[in-house]
Amino acid sequence: MDMKTNRIDFVIGPIENYEDQLFGIRTAHEAYILLKDMEWSERLNKYAALLPILQKRLPVDPEFKAESPGSNSDLAAYDVVFYAGDCNSGSKTIAINLPNDEEVQLEKGSRRLQLKNAMQAKFDKILVPIAKELIVEDQQEYIRFDAFFSNTMFHEVAHGLGIKNTINGKGTVRESLAEQYSALEEGKADILGIFLVTQLQEMGELDVNLMDNYTTFLAGIFRSIRFGSSSAHGKANLVRYNYFKEKGAFVKDDNGKYRIDFEKMKAAVDQLSNEILLIQGRGDYEGAKEMLKKYGVLTDELEQDLRLINSRGIPVDIVFEQGPGKLGL
Numbered sequence: 001m002d003m004k005t006n007r008i009d010f011v012i013g014p015i016e017n018y019e020d021q022l023f024g025i026r027t028a029h030e031a032y033i034l035l036k037d038m039e040w041s042e043r044l045n046k047y048a049a050l051l052p053i054l055q056k057r058l059p060v061d062p063e064f065k066a067e068s069p070g071s072n073s074d075l076a077a078y079d080v081v082f083y084a085g086d087c088n089s090g091s092k093t094i095a096i097n098l099p100n101d102e103e104v105q106l107e108k109g110s111r112r113l114q115l116k117n118a119m120q121a122k123f124d125k126i127l128v129p130i131a132k133e134l135i136v137e138d139q140q141e142y143i144r145f146d147a148f149f150s151n152t153m154f155h156e157v158a159h160g161l162g163i164k165n166t167i168n169g170k171g172t173v174r175e176s177l178a179e180q181y182s183a184l185e186e187g188k189a190d191i192l193g194i195f196l197v198t199q200l201q202e203m204g205e206l207d208v209n210l211m212d213n214y215t216t217f218l219a220g221i222f223r224s225i226r227f228g229s230s231s232a233h234g235k236a237n238l239v240r241y242n243y244f245k246e247k248g249a250f251v252k253d254d255n256g257k258y259r260i261d262f263e264k265m266k267a268a269v270d271q272l273s274n275e276i277l278l279i280q281g282r283g284d285y286e287g288a289k290e291m292l293k294k295y296g297v298l299t300d301e302l303e304q305d306l307r308l309i310n311s312r313g314i315p316v317d318i319v320f321e322q323g324p325g326k327l328g329l
Protein backbone atom coordinates (compact mmCIF):
# COMPACT_ATOMS: atom_id res chain seq x y z
CA MET A 1 0.00 0.00 0.00
CA ASP A 2 2.96 2.33 0.53
CA MET A 3 4.18 1.93 -3.04
CA LYS A 4 2.56 4.69 -5.08
CA THR A 5 4.65 5.43 -8.15
CA ASN A 6 5.28 1.93 -9.51
CA ARG A 7 4.07 1.32 -13.06
CA ILE A 8 3.84 -2.44 -12.66
CA ASP A 9 1.60 -3.72 -9.89
CA PHE A 10 1.55 -7.24 -8.52
CA VAL A 11 -1.33 -8.51 -6.41
CA ILE A 12 -0.89 -11.86 -4.70
CA GLY A 13 -2.30 -13.73 -1.73
CA PRO A 14 -5.36 -15.40 -0.20
CA ILE A 15 -7.75 -12.53 -0.91
CA GLU A 16 -11.45 -13.06 -1.62
CA ASN A 17 -13.85 -15.11 0.51
CA TYR A 18 -16.49 -15.84 -2.16
CA GLU A 19 -15.63 -19.56 -2.20
CA ASP A 20 -16.41 -20.04 1.49
CA GLN A 21 -20.16 -20.47 1.45
CA LEU A 22 -20.23 -21.78 5.02
CA PHE A 23 -18.92 -18.81 6.99
CA GLY A 24 -17.55 -16.41 4.37
CA ILE A 25 -14.19 -16.31 6.17
CA ARG A 26 -11.76 -18.57 4.37
CA THR A 27 -10.07 -16.91 1.42
CA ALA A 28 -8.70 -18.33 -1.83
CA HIS A 29 -5.29 -17.64 -3.39
CA GLU A 30 -4.92 -15.56 -6.52
CA ALA A 31 -2.47 -13.31 -8.34
CA TYR A 32 -2.53 -10.56 -10.96
CA ILE A 33 0.21 -8.84 -12.94
CA LEU A 34 -0.88 -5.36 -13.96
CA LEU A 35 0.41 -2.45 -16.02
CA LYS A 36 -0.71 0.95 -14.81
CA ASP A 37 -2.35 3.36 -17.24
CA MET A 38 -0.85 6.63 -16.01
CA GLU A 39 -3.20 8.97 -17.86
CA TRP A 40 -6.44 7.31 -16.75
CA SER A 41 -5.10 6.89 -13.24
CA GLU A 42 -4.55 10.60 -12.89
CA ARG A 43 -8.15 11.28 -13.86
CA LEU A 44 -9.38 8.70 -11.37
CA ASN A 45 -7.39 10.11 -8.49
CA LYS A 46 -9.34 13.31 -8.69
CA TYR A 47 -12.36 11.38 -7.42
CA ALA A 48 -10.48 9.71 -4.58
CA ALA A 49 -9.94 13.19 -3.15
CA LEU A 50 -13.71 13.64 -2.98
CA LEU A 51 -14.30 10.56 -0.80
CA PRO A 52 -14.90 12.45 2.47
CA ILE A 53 -17.51 14.70 0.81
CA LEU A 54 -19.19 11.73 -0.86
CA GLN A 55 -19.33 9.86 2.46
CA LYS A 56 -21.24 12.82 3.97
CA ARG A 57 -23.76 12.73 1.11
CA LEU A 58 -24.78 9.09 1.62
CA PRO A 59 -28.58 8.80 1.93
CA VAL A 60 -28.62 7.66 5.57
CA ASP A 61 -28.64 9.16 9.09
CA PRO A 62 -25.30 10.61 10.29
CA GLU A 63 -24.57 7.81 12.78
CA PHE A 64 -24.46 5.34 9.89
CA LYS A 65 -21.70 7.26 8.12
CA ALA A 66 -19.61 8.45 11.05
CA GLU A 67 -16.37 6.71 10.02
CA SER A 68 -14.07 8.61 7.69
CA PRO A 69 -12.93 6.76 4.61
CA GLY A 70 -9.14 6.19 4.36
CA SER A 71 -7.58 9.48 3.30
CA ASN A 72 -4.86 8.05 1.07
CA SER A 73 -7.14 5.74 -0.84
CA ASP A 74 -6.10 5.67 -4.46
CA LEU A 75 -7.82 4.81 -7.65
CA ALA A 76 -5.97 3.61 -10.71
CA ALA A 77 -6.63 2.02 -14.09
CA TYR A 78 -4.62 -0.92 -15.37
CA ASP A 79 -4.33 -3.31 -18.24
CA VAL A 80 -4.06 -6.86 -16.97
CA VAL A 81 -1.20 -8.98 -18.24
CA PHE A 82 -1.90 -12.15 -16.28
CA TYR A 83 -4.62 -13.64 -14.04
CA ALA A 84 -3.94 -16.71 -11.87
CA GLY A 85 -5.82 -18.72 -9.25
CA ASP A 86 -9.19 -17.66 -7.79
CA CYS A 87 -9.55 -14.57 -10.02
CA ASN A 88 -9.07 -16.70 -13.14
CA SER A 89 -11.61 -19.35 -12.15
CA GLY A 90 -15.26 -18.75 -13.00
CA SER A 91 -16.26 -15.12 -13.45
CA LYS A 92 -13.37 -12.80 -14.27
CA THR A 93 -12.82 -9.81 -12.04
CA ILE A 94 -12.84 -6.39 -13.74
CA ALA A 95 -12.14 -4.24 -10.71
CA ILE A 96 -10.65 -4.86 -7.30
CA ASN A 97 -10.58 -2.98 -4.03
CA LEU A 98 -7.84 -4.03 -1.66
CA PRO A 99 -6.99 -4.82 1.04
CA ASN A 100 -10.07 -6.54 2.47
CA ASP A 101 -8.70 -6.45 6.00
CA GLU A 102 -10.64 -3.71 7.85
CA GLU A 103 -7.76 -2.80 10.17
CA VAL A 104 -5.30 -2.30 7.33
CA GLN A 105 -7.98 -0.41 5.41
CA LEU A 106 -8.57 2.06 8.23
CA GLU A 107 -4.83 2.61 8.68
CA LYS A 108 -3.61 2.63 5.07
CA GLY A 109 -6.73 3.33 3.04
CA SER A 110 -7.49 1.14 0.08
CA ARG A 111 -6.44 0.84 -3.53
CA ARG A 112 -9.06 0.49 -6.22
CA LEU A 113 -7.83 -1.12 -9.35
CA GLN A 114 -9.85 -0.80 -12.53
CA LEU A 115 -8.92 -3.47 -15.06
CA LYS A 116 -9.57 -1.64 -18.29
CA ASN A 117 -8.77 -4.16 -21.01
CA ALA A 118 -10.81 -6.86 -19.25
CA MET A 119 -13.69 -4.42 -18.86
CA GLN A 120 -13.65 -3.42 -22.51
CA ALA A 121 -13.72 -7.09 -23.56
CA LYS A 122 -16.76 -7.80 -21.39
CA PHE A 123 -18.53 -4.70 -22.61
CA ASP A 124 -18.02 -5.52 -26.28
CA LYS A 125 -18.62 -9.27 -26.15
CA ILE A 126 -21.34 -9.49 -23.50
CA LEU A 127 -22.99 -6.28 -22.39
CA VAL A 128 -23.71 -4.77 -25.79
CA PRO A 129 -25.21 -8.01 -27.19
CA ILE A 130 -27.37 -8.43 -24.05
CA ALA A 131 -28.64 -4.86 -24.31
CA LYS A 132 -29.55 -5.42 -27.97
CA GLU A 133 -31.82 -8.29 -26.92
CA LEU A 134 -33.40 -6.79 -23.82
CA ILE A 135 -33.44 -2.98 -23.92
CA VAL A 136 -35.96 -1.03 -26.02
CA GLU A 137 -34.70 0.27 -29.33
CA ASP A 138 -34.84 3.98 -28.49
CA GLN A 139 -32.75 3.52 -25.31
CA GLN A 140 -29.98 1.54 -27.05
CA GLU A 141 -27.98 4.71 -27.63
CA TYR A 142 -27.40 4.98 -23.87
CA ILE A 143 -25.38 1.76 -23.71
CA ARG A 144 -21.85 3.16 -23.59
CA PHE A 145 -18.41 1.97 -22.50
CA ASP A 146 -17.67 5.18 -20.63
CA ALA A 147 -20.78 4.62 -18.53
CA PHE A 148 -19.86 0.99 -17.90
CA PHE A 149 -16.38 2.10 -16.89
CA SER A 150 -17.60 4.75 -14.46
CA ASN A 151 -20.31 2.49 -12.98
CA THR A 152 -17.68 -0.15 -12.30
CA MET A 153 -15.20 2.39 -11.00
CA PHE A 154 -17.65 3.83 -8.52
CA HIS A 155 -18.68 0.35 -7.43
CA GLU A 156 -15.12 0.05 -6.13
CA VAL A 157 -15.17 3.53 -4.59
CA ALA A 158 -18.40 2.60 -2.83
CA HIS A 159 -16.79 -0.39 -1.10
CA GLY A 160 -14.72 2.13 0.82
CA LEU A 161 -17.76 4.16 1.92
CA GLY A 162 -20.32 3.52 4.64
CA ILE A 163 -19.03 1.96 7.84
CA LYS A 164 -16.89 -1.03 8.73
CA ASN A 165 -18.01 -1.29 12.36
CA THR A 166 -21.61 -1.62 13.55
CA ILE A 167 -23.06 1.29 15.53
CA ASN A 168 -24.34 -0.90 18.37
CA GLY A 169 -21.29 -2.84 19.53
CA LYS A 170 -21.89 -5.93 17.42
CA GLY A 171 -18.32 -5.78 16.07
CA THR A 172 -17.45 -5.37 12.42
CA VAL A 173 -20.17 -5.43 9.78
CA ARG A 174 -18.40 -8.38 8.18
CA GLU A 175 -18.49 -10.46 11.38
CA SER A 176 -22.03 -9.60 12.34
CA LEU A 177 -23.51 -10.44 8.94
CA ALA A 178 -21.47 -13.67 8.58
CA GLU A 179 -22.33 -15.61 5.41
CA GLN A 180 -24.85 -12.94 4.35
CA TYR A 181 -22.09 -10.33 4.27
CA SER A 182 -20.66 -10.80 0.78
CA ALA A 183 -23.90 -10.52 -1.18
CA LEU A 184 -25.01 -7.49 0.84
CA GLU A 185 -21.64 -5.75 0.54
CA GLU A 186 -21.60 -6.32 -3.23
CA GLY A 187 -25.15 -5.00 -3.38
CA LYS A 188 -24.08 -1.95 -1.40
CA ALA A 189 -21.18 -1.24 -3.72
CA ASP A 190 -23.33 -1.56 -6.84
CA ILE A 191 -26.14 0.66 -5.67
CA LEU A 192 -23.91 3.25 -3.97
CA GLY A 193 -21.77 3.26 -7.10
CA ILE A 194 -24.63 4.55 -9.22
CA PHE A 195 -25.66 6.84 -6.36
CA LEU A 196 -22.16 8.38 -6.42
CA VAL A 197 -22.22 8.85 -10.19
CA THR A 198 -25.51 10.70 -9.73
CA GLN A 199 -24.11 12.86 -6.92
CA LEU A 200 -20.93 13.77 -8.81
CA GLN A 201 -22.90 14.67 -11.89
CA GLU A 202 -25.15 16.92 -9.84
CA MET A 203 -22.11 18.47 -8.10
CA GLY A 204 -20.68 19.30 -11.53
CA GLU A 205 -17.66 17.03 -10.95
CA LEU A 206 -18.51 14.42 -13.54
CA ASP A 207 -19.53 15.31 -17.06
CA VAL A 208 -21.88 12.48 -18.01
CA ASN A 209 -25.40 11.90 -19.25
CA LEU A 210 -26.94 10.00 -16.33
CA MET A 211 -29.26 8.22 -18.71
CA ASP A 212 -26.16 6.46 -20.13
CA ASN A 213 -25.15 5.34 -16.66
CA TYR A 214 -28.63 4.15 -15.67
CA THR A 215 -29.35 2.26 -18.88
CA THR A 216 -25.92 0.64 -18.92
CA PHE A 217 -26.43 -0.18 -15.22
CA LEU A 218 -29.66 -2.06 -15.97
CA ALA A 219 -28.06 -4.00 -18.81
CA GLY A 220 -25.22 -4.79 -16.40
CA ILE A 221 -27.69 -6.38 -13.99
CA PHE A 222 -28.63 -9.02 -16.57
CA ARG A 223 -24.96 -9.66 -17.27
CA SER A 224 -24.19 -10.25 -13.60
CA ILE A 225 -27.29 -12.29 -12.75
CA ARG A 226 -25.95 -14.88 -15.16
CA PHE A 227 -23.14 -15.62 -12.70
CA GLY A 228 -25.80 -17.48 -10.71
CA SER A 229 -27.52 -16.85 -7.41
CA SER A 230 -24.87 -18.79 -5.49
CA SER A 231 -22.28 -16.10 -6.26
CA ALA A 232 -22.29 -12.94 -4.14
CA HIS A 233 -22.39 -10.78 -7.27
CA GLY A 234 -25.17 -12.78 -8.89
CA LYS A 235 -27.28 -12.65 -5.75
CA ALA A 236 -26.77 -8.92 -5.28
CA ASN A 237 -27.94 -8.32 -8.84
CA LEU A 238 -31.05 -10.43 -8.40
CA VAL A 239 -31.94 -8.39 -5.34
CA ARG A 240 -31.54 -5.17 -7.29
CA TYR A 241 -33.51 -6.40 -10.28
CA ASN A 242 -36.50 -7.33 -8.13
CA TYR A 243 -36.22 -4.19 -6.03
CA PHE A 244 -36.16 -2.01 -9.15
CA LYS A 245 -39.11 -3.89 -10.55
CA GLU A 246 -41.14 -3.37 -7.37
CA LYS A 247 -40.37 0.37 -7.45
CA GLY A 248 -41.24 0.76 -11.14
CA ALA A 249 -37.66 1.66 -12.16
CA PHE A 250 -38.32 -0.14 -15.42
CA VAL A 251 -41.32 -1.43 -17.34
CA LYS A 252 -41.50 -4.02 -20.07
CA ASP A 253 -43.07 -3.15 -23.40
CA ASP A 254 -45.28 -5.42 -25.52
CA ASN A 255 -42.23 -7.02 -27.09
CA GLY A 256 -40.81 -7.94 -23.70
CA LYS A 257 -38.09 -5.27 -23.85
CA TYR A 258 -37.11 -3.16 -20.88
CA ARG A 259 -37.69 0.58 -20.72
CA ILE A 260 -36.09 2.60 -17.95
CA ASP A 261 -38.06 5.16 -15.97
CA PHE A 262 -35.27 7.54 -15.00
CA GLU A 263 -36.99 9.33 -12.11
CA LYS A 264 -38.27 6.15 -10.52
CA MET A 265 -34.93 4.43 -10.86
CA LYS A 266 -33.22 7.39 -9.25
CA ALA A 267 -35.62 7.23 -6.29
CA ALA A 268 -35.16 3.45 -6.01
CA VAL A 269 -31.37 3.90 -5.93
CA ASP A 270 -31.68 6.19 -2.90
CA GLN A 271 -34.10 3.86 -1.12
CA LEU A 272 -32.13 0.69 -1.63
CA SER A 273 -28.89 2.44 -0.63
CA ASN A 274 -30.56 3.55 2.57
CA GLU A 275 -31.93 0.09 3.40
CA ILE A 276 -28.59 -1.64 2.90
CA LEU A 277 -26.64 0.96 4.91
CA LEU A 278 -29.09 0.55 7.80
CA ILE A 279 -28.76 -3.25 7.82
CA GLN A 280 -24.97 -2.99 7.75
CA GLY A 281 -24.75 -0.31 10.42
CA ARG A 282 -26.98 -2.27 12.76
CA GLY A 283 -25.22 -5.55 12.03
CA ASP A 284 -28.74 -6.78 11.36
CA TYR A 285 -28.13 -10.42 10.41
CA GLU A 286 -31.86 -11.28 10.24
CA GLY A 287 -32.59 -8.17 8.20
CA ALA A 288 -29.89 -9.10 5.71
CA LYS A 289 -31.22 -12.63 5.45
CA GLU A 290 -34.75 -11.36 4.93
CA MET A 291 -33.77 -8.92 2.19
CA LEU A 292 -31.77 -11.54 0.30
CA LYS A 293 -34.58 -14.04 0.67
CA LYS A 294 -37.33 -11.65 -0.38
CA TYR A 295 -35.57 -10.08 -3.37
CA GLY A 296 -32.89 -12.61 -4.27
CA VAL A 297 -35.25 -14.80 -6.28
CA LEU A 298 -35.18 -15.78 -9.91
CA THR A 299 -38.71 -15.20 -11.25
CA ASP A 300 -40.11 -17.06 -14.27
CA GLU A 301 -40.19 -13.83 -16.23
CA LEU A 302 -36.52 -13.14 -15.62
CA GLU A 303 -35.59 -16.73 -16.30
CA GLN A 304 -37.21 -16.41 -19.73
CA ASP A 305 -35.14 -13.32 -20.47
CA LEU A 306 -31.97 -15.13 -19.46
CA ARG A 307 -32.95 -18.07 -21.63
CA LEU A 308 -33.34 -15.71 -24.57
CA ILE A 309 -29.83 -14.33 -24.02
CA ASN A 310 -28.42 -17.85 -23.77
CA SER A 311 -30.18 -18.92 -26.95
CA ARG A 312 -28.42 -16.09 -28.79
CA GLY A 313 -25.07 -17.58 -27.84
CA ILE A 314 -23.94 -14.61 -25.77
CA PRO A 315 -21.18 -15.90 -23.46
CA VAL A 316 -21.55 -15.64 -19.66
CA ASP A 317 -17.96 -14.59 -19.38
CA ILE A 318 -14.75 -14.11 -21.27
CA VAL A 319 -11.83 -16.53 -21.17
CA PHE A 320 -8.27 -15.27 -21.29
CA GLU A 321 -5.60 -16.39 -23.70
CA GLN A 322 -2.53 -15.48 -21.70
CA GLY A 323 1.02 -16.39 -20.82
CA PRO A 324 4.56 -15.65 -21.99
CA GLY A 325 3.86 -17.06 -25.47
CA LYS A 326 0.95 -14.67 -26.03
CA LEU A 327 3.11 -11.78 -24.87
CA GLY A 328 5.90 -12.76 -27.26
CA LEU A 329 8.31 -13.46 -24.38
Ligand SMILES: [Zn+2]
Residues within 6 Å of the ligand: 155, 159, 186, 189
Ligand atom coordinates in the same frame (compact mmCIF):
# COMPACT_ATOMS: atom_id res chain seq x y z
ZN1 LIG B 1 -17.34 -5.46 -5.29
